[in-house]
Amino acid sequence: MLFVQKCKEQKVLLLMSLPFLIWLFIFRYVPLYGWTMAFQDFRPARPILEQDWAGWKHFEFLFTDPRFFEVLRNTLAMSFINLVLGFVTAITLAILLNELRNLTFKRVVQTISYMPHFLSWVVAAGLVSYTLSLENGIINIILTNLGIVKEPILWLGIGEYFWGIIGASDVWKNVGWNSIIYLAAITMIDTEQYEAAEIDGASRFQRIWYITIPGMKTVIVILLIMNLGYILESGFEAQYLLMNPMNMDYAENLDIFVLRYGISMGNFSLATAAGIFKTVVSFIFLFSANSIAKRLGEARLF
Numbered sequence: 001m002l003f004v005q006k007c008k009e010q011k012v013l014l015l016m017s018l019p020f021l022i023w024l025f026i027f028r029y030v031p032l033y034g035w036t037m038a039f040q041d042f043r044p045a046r047p048i049l050e051q052d053w054a055g056w057k058h059f060e061f062l063f064t065d066p067r068f069f070e071v072l073r074n075t076l077a078m079s080f081i082n083l084v085l086g087f088v089t090a091i092t093l094a095i096l097l098n099e100l101r102n103l104t105f106k107r108v109v110q111t112i113s114y115m116p117h118f119l120s121w122v123v124a125a126g127l128v129s130y131t132l133s134l135e136n137g138i139i140n141i142i143l144t145n146l147g148i149v150k151e152p153i154l155w156l157g158i159g160e161y162f163w164g165i166i167g168a169s170d171v172w173k174n175v176g177w178n179s180i181i182y183l184a185a186i187t188m189i190d191t192e193q194y195e196a197a198e199i200d201g202a203s204r205f206q207r208i209w210y211i212t213i214p215g216m217k218t219v220i221v222i223l224l225i226m227n228l229g230y231i232l233e234s235g236f237e238a239q240y241l242l243m244n245p246m247n248m249d250y251a252e253n254l255d256i257f258v259l260r261y262g263i264s265m266g267n268f269s270l271a272t273a274a275g276i277f278k279t280v281v282s283f284i285f286l287f288s289a290n291s292i293a294k295r296l297g298e299a300r301l302f
Contacts, residue, residue: 038272058273068257074163075253078234081167083227089175091220094182095208113176121173121237128169128242132156156242159250166238181223182216189215218299225293225301229286232278254278 007014038058040051062068093113100106116124131137132155140152155161189211197207236255243251252260254274262271286301293300 035272035276037269038276040269042269042272044266044268054269058269059277061270062273062277070249071252071254071257074250075232075234077163078166078239078253079231081163082170082234083231085167085171086174086178086227087220087224089171090178091182091213091216093175094179094186094216095212097179097183098186098212099204099208110176113179115176116173117177119173121241124169124173125238125241128165129156132165154246156244157246159247162242162247162250165242166235169238169242170235181219185216185219186212221293221298222301225286225289228289229282231285232281 037051039053039055041054041057042051097106097110100109119127132139134140134152134154137152137155139155140149143149144152155165193211193215194207197211202210232254234253234255236253239251239253240256240259243256258271258274262268262274290300290302
């Protein structure tokens with residue numbers, strides 16, 4: 001009875017959420033029927049129920065292919081680097097912006113930091129490639145003029161550098177956008193806490209450490225849990241556009257592997273099997289992170 005009463009009281013909110021639920025059902029749950037392709041030797045010309053069943057063959061291929069584990073290593077490494085750098089830089093930028101007292105300068109910095117987010121990765125990858133180029137790249141010019149390196153470095157030709165390049169590029173492109181939600185969290189902190197701390201003699205750094213960061217903790221934990229659910233989503237456009245034969249062993253991630261060995265070769269069953277693998281791993285990370293947060297008494301999704 002209490003549930004029915006609550007629904008009646010919040011019927012407007014329920015009606016507002018109805019279009020989203022319809023969209024979610026049509027575009028997220030109905031397509032799950034296509035997962036049956038992972039257990040078939042799927043051929044597009046045949047109806048899905050008349051396909052030849054292959055059992056676990058495509059999953060066995062994935063887990064016995066050495067290349068798949070190299071790709072999985074690259075995916076996890078780039079995801080972890082993006083996750084750590086993304087959180088640290090976005091939180092740091094939000095705190096620094098919050099501490100600025102000159103509103104004009106603050107708005108200018110915010111605008112400049114937001115702008116790269118609205119560039120497509122096609123444009124962004126072109127800028128990154130030019131910045132790191134052997135002859136005219138600003139990075140090589142600075143390093144050689146300062147005497148840090150004797151000769152220009154072919155940054156995109158050395159595979160070991162690729163993960164760091166992707167991490168730095170992602171920070172440059174998204175740090176301003178990612179900091180918005182942390183700035184919003186900071187505005188929710190009671191200003192009387194800062195006033196009381198200042199009266200008690202707390203320095204600016206102490207106010208940040210003991211008031212600002214703890215006040216953001218709930219948002220940080222929630223976003224961390226959500227991002228762990230995308231641990232195998234290291235990106236596609238950046239890696240695909242910056243990849244070349246010299247760095248391919250470090251650049252190829254799971255999405256590119258699916259494109260090259262699945263969709264491009266007409267092996268839709270393999271592509272579906274890899275997609276199921278990504279979904280299962282994402283669920284494991286999401287529920288594990290949420291469970292750990294619950295046990296530690298922190299904020300959680302459910």
